[in-house]
Structure formats: structure tokens, C-alpha cells
Amino acid sequence: MQTESKIKSIPCFKHEGSFILFINIGKQNTEFVCDECCVDLKALNSDQELIHIKNALRSPEFFISKLNISSSLKEYLIKLDKCNEQAMKSILKDFETKITDIQEILKGVYQELKCHVESILNKKQKIREELQKIIQFDKFTQFAINFIQLGDQINPQAIKQxxxxxxxxxxxLTKNNYQELNQKLIDMLDRIKREPRDPKEDQYPQYRNLEEQFKQLNAKQIEFAKQISLINFGQFTIIYDSKLVSNQQSQKIINIIQSKLNKIVTNFSQIYLGTRDGLSGQAFWNKVQGKSNLLMIFKSKSGYIFGQFSPCQWNQNLNAYVQDNTMSSFLFSQTHDQIYPLKDANKQNAIYCHQSQGPSFGGGHDLQIGLDFQNGYSNLGHSYQSDQYQITTKNTHLFGQTTPNIAECEIYQVILT
Structure with missing residues (x-):
């Protein structure tokens, strides 16, 4: 770029022989500096932000990320800056190479499987030949030939013979109650089993290589999906209407949902707000009935903020637990900055739907809120994992008291693609 080349030639008036490379943004002033200026600033323990002019001219994302914007915006723009043409072409080239490798390996897998099929058929032929000897199969064949030769002749004496x-x-053949026949068959099969064979026969090296290549391809696909998610603002989705969840917590929730379901969160649609719609079981069920992929956020009167996400469908007439085969349900506490994933052994108890109860999660229940949104209890750790944390009072850990005493509740339907 012509502008870049001109800036490279601007000398630093403080240091002879050095040229301007950076912009130094301070609270009181902004100045152009060279590399030697940077050394001086470092010696002064300056915490002022330096912006590399060449990179700033190349990328507005880079330039803005160096300003004093929010940490979530800064993180997003840094990632966006790295998502450049060269990086994307490199990812595409990796895909092309990996696909070509897999195509070649597939040919090897076919030849490998072909050899194994031939080996299996050869073994079967050996077994067949041994069986023919053991049971004197030629005699049985002769009986069949003799019987067919009788044709349409009615010869009871010949048939009887x-x-x-x-x-x-x-x-x-079956004398001694099949004991001799059984032993002959066992000995024959054991003898064939002990015959020397190709050590690669059970290893399937090409097939194992293919599995490894697919794992690598899947890893690249996940990385590519992150880039797509970034451009679609999947990594910068914020629950904008939420008065309870922080930006940091919302990002954590989004990341967990996306990683567990392998889908991209594109939006949050608020379907219930307690102080607006009423903190009651009737209002709750009117809003959530038949809906799935719901994120519920609660604030107790003690100021504790906690919640749960589940892909399961809510149905007040079910009067039963709902199973989550995706294992993506989880409880969380923003107050304690903790996540409690659903236990695999308790996936059948992800949520509990009953018209006489409000939001209920886990067998036990790990979290149960009554129809009045005041009563209820928590048996945290029953169906949702909490052993990773040192929790001494599980019944009050989420609420800050022994009963929920909900002051506010937000429920969002998570939109996924």
C-alpha cells in the first residue's frame, strides 16, 4: 500500500536513523514513535497502548481492538482480525490436502478389505473340506444321487433300501450321542485357528489410518465452524435484553450450548419475564408449554443469580421426567461462576414436567421451584454434577437461602442453526 510505504520513510526526530512505526496512545497525548522510543517507554514502565501503524492500516479490526473498548468486543475483533484471506485459504488448502489423503487411503482400505475377504473365504473353504472328510460327505451325496435316479418309479423296496x-x-456319524462328532469338529476348528497367518490380518493398518485421518478432518471442520460462527457473530452473541446475566456469563453459556449440541447459537428470543408476565405457575406454563431449547435465568431475593438450559420439550400434562439424549442440559450459578453438567447416568431426569410444579430439574430434584416461585428446594448434585466444586451447603448454594424466593425470572428460547 502506498500510504504504508510513505509512513515507513518518516524519520523519528528523537532518534536518528529510526523511523516511525507505532502510534502511542496516552491519556494526555498521542504521539508517533519508533522502535527506540518503545524501548524508552518500556524503561519508564509505561502502560500506554501502542498501535503498529502498518497493521492498523491493513485492518480496521486490529486498529479498533487497540482502543479502550469492552473486553468482549476487543476479544471478538482480535479473532476477526485473524480471520483473514490468508488464514481462510490455508484452512481450505488443508481441507483439500486432507481429502486427497483420505481418497488415497480409501483405495488402500479397499485392497486391505479385499485381502481379508479372500482370507475369510480361504478359511471357509478349508473348514468345508475338513467337514467333508469328517462326515464323509461323499456318501451323503451318493445317497442323494441314488434317490434322484429312482425318478418317477414307484419302488418301495429301493426307497426302503x-x-x-x-x-x-x-x-x-452321530454315535455316542454326537460326542465323537463334536470332538472331531472342535479339534478341526482349533487346528485351523492355530495355523500361522498374516499378522496384519487383525490390525487393519489402512483402516486405522483412515480413522485417524477422519479425526483430523473433523478437527479441521470444527475449527472452520468456529470461523463461520465468528463471521455470523456466533462468538459474539449477547443476551441483550437480559438484566440478570453478564456478558461474560452469556458468552460462557453460548460456548457450552454450541459445543454440546455442535450447533451455532444465532439468537435468543425472550418468551417470559416474571415481573412482566407474573411470577406464577400458570404464567410460567402458558409461556413454555410445548417449547424446547429453553434457557431459564433466576434471581433470588438474596441476589443470587442461577439458571438452567435444556433442549428438552416442556409439557405440563406429561407429569414425568424428560430424557436428554444429547447430554447438553446443565445448571449454572453466575454468583459462584460454576457450571453443573447433566450426569450421563441420570440423563433420563434432565427436566421434570408437572402441572402442580414450576420449573424443576433433575431427579431429587437438583432444583425445584414451586408454582408461587417462592417455595421449593435444591438437592444439587443428584442428577447434575457438582462434585467438582467444594460445596458444603448444597440446599442453599443456588438461592442463598433454603427456599428459592424468586425475585425475577427470564426465560429465553435459544435459536440454533
Whole structure:
């Protein structure tokens, strides 16, 4: 860029032979500085922000990220700056290379499986040949040929004779209550089993290589999905209407939902606000009935903020627990900055739907709020994992008291793509 080249040639009047490279933004003044100026500033323990002019001219995202904006905006813009043409082309090139590798490996897998099929068929043929010897299969075949040769002739004596010969054959084959036959078969199969074979036969090296390549491809796909999410503001979604959840907490909630469901959060639609719609079971069920992917946020009168997300559908007429096969349900406490994921062994107890109760989560229940939004209790740790934290009073941990005493409740339907 012509502007960049001109700036590179501007000398620093403080240090001979050095040229302007940075902008130094201070509280009292802003100045152009060179690399030697930066050394002086460092010696003065200056905490002033330096902006590399070349990078700032290249990217407005980089420039704005260096200003004193909010930490969440700064983090987003830094990530956006790194999502440049070169980085995206590199990701695309990696995809192309990986797909080509997989195509070649697939050919090897086919040849590998083909060899294994041939080996299986060869073993089967060996077993068949041994079986023919053990049961003298040629005799049985001859009986069948003799019987067919009788044709349409009604010859009871010939049929009787064939039956007698066949019976004697079977009697000899199954004598001693099949013990000899069983032993011969076991010995034969054991002998074939102990025959030397190709050590690669059970290893499937090409197939294992393919599995590893697919894992790598999936990792690249996840990284690519993050870039897409970034451009679609998936990594900068904020629950804008929430008066309870902080930006930091909302980002944590979004990240957990996206990682567990492998989908992108695109929006939050507020469907219930306690102080507006009424803190009652009737108002609650009127808003959540038939809906899924709900994020519920509560504030107790003690000032504690906590909540839960679940993809499960709410149905007041169900009067039963609802299972979450996605294992994406979780409880959280913003007050304690803690997340409590659903236990795999208790996935059938993700939420509890009953018309005589308000929001209820987990068997036990881990969190139960009554129809009046004042009564209820918490048995945290029953279906939702809390052992990772040193919680001494689980019944008051979420509320700050023994009963919920809800002062506010926000419920959002999470929109995913």
C-alpha cells in the first residue's frame, strides 16, 4: 500500500536513523514513535497502548481492538482480525490436502478389505473340506444321487433300501450321542485357528489410518465452524435484553450450548419475564408449554443469580421426567461462576414436567421451584454434577437461602442453526 510505504520513510526526530512505526496512545497525548522510543517507554514502565501503524492500516479490526473498548468486543475483533484471506485459504488448502489423503487411503482400505475377504473365504473353504472328510460327505451325496435316479418309479423296496443305508450312515456319524462328532469338529476348528497367518490380518493398518485421518478432518471442520460462527457473530452473541446475566456469563453459556449440541447459537428470543408476565405457575406454563431449547435465568431475593438450559420439550400434562439424549442440559450459578453438567447416568431426569410444579430439574430434584416461585428446594448434585466444586451447603448454594424466593425470572428460547 502506498500510504504504508510513505509512513515507513518518516524519520523519528528523537532518534536518528529510526523511523516511525507505532502510534502511542496516552491519556494526555498521542504521539508517533519508533522502535527506540518503545524501548524508552518500556524503561519508564509505561502502560500506554501502542498501535503498529502498518497493521492498523491493513485492518480496521486490529486498529479498533487497540482502543479502550469492552473486553468482549476487543476479544471478538482480535479473532476477526485473524480471520483473514490468508488464514481462510490455508484452512481450505488443508481441507483439500486432507481429502486427497483420505481418497488415497480409501483405495488402500479397499485392497486391505479385499485381502481379508479372500482370507475369510480361504478359511471357509478349508473348514468345508475338513467337514467333508469328517462326515464323509461323499456318501451323503451318493445317497442323494441314488434317490434322484429312482425318478418317477414307484419302488418301495429301493426307497426302503436307501432309507436304511442313510440311517446307518447317520447312526455312525452321530454315535455316542454326537460326542465323537463334536470332538472331531472342535479339534478341526482349533487346528485351523492355530495355523500361522498374516499378522496384519487383525490390525487393519489402512483402516486405522483412515480413522485417524477422519479425526483430523473433523478437527479441521470444527475449527472452520468456529470461523463461520465468528463471521455470523456466533462468538459474539449477547443476551441483550437480559438484566440478570453478564456478558461474560452469556458468552460462557453460548460456548457450552454450541459445543454440546455442535450447533451455532444465532439468537435468543425472550418468551417470559416474571415481573412482566407474573411470577406464577400458570404464567410460567402458558409461556413454555410445548417449547424446547429453553434457557431459564433466576434471581433470588438474596441476589443470587442461577439458571438452567435444556433442549428438552416442556409439557405440563406429561407429569414425568424428560430424557436428554444429547447430554447438553446443565445448571449454572453466575454468583459462584460454576457450571453443573447433566450426569450421563441420570440423563433420563434432565427436566421434570408437572402441572402442580414450576420449573424443576433433575431427579431429587437438583432444583425445584414451586408454582408461587417462592417455595421449593435444591438437592444439587443428584442428577447434575457438582462434585467438582467444594460445596458444603448444597440446599442453599443456588438461592442463598433454603427456599428459592424468586425475585425475577427470564426465560429465553435459544435459536440454533
Amino acid at each position: 436307501n432309507e436304511q443305508i442313510l440311517h446307518e450312515y447317520l447312526q455312525d
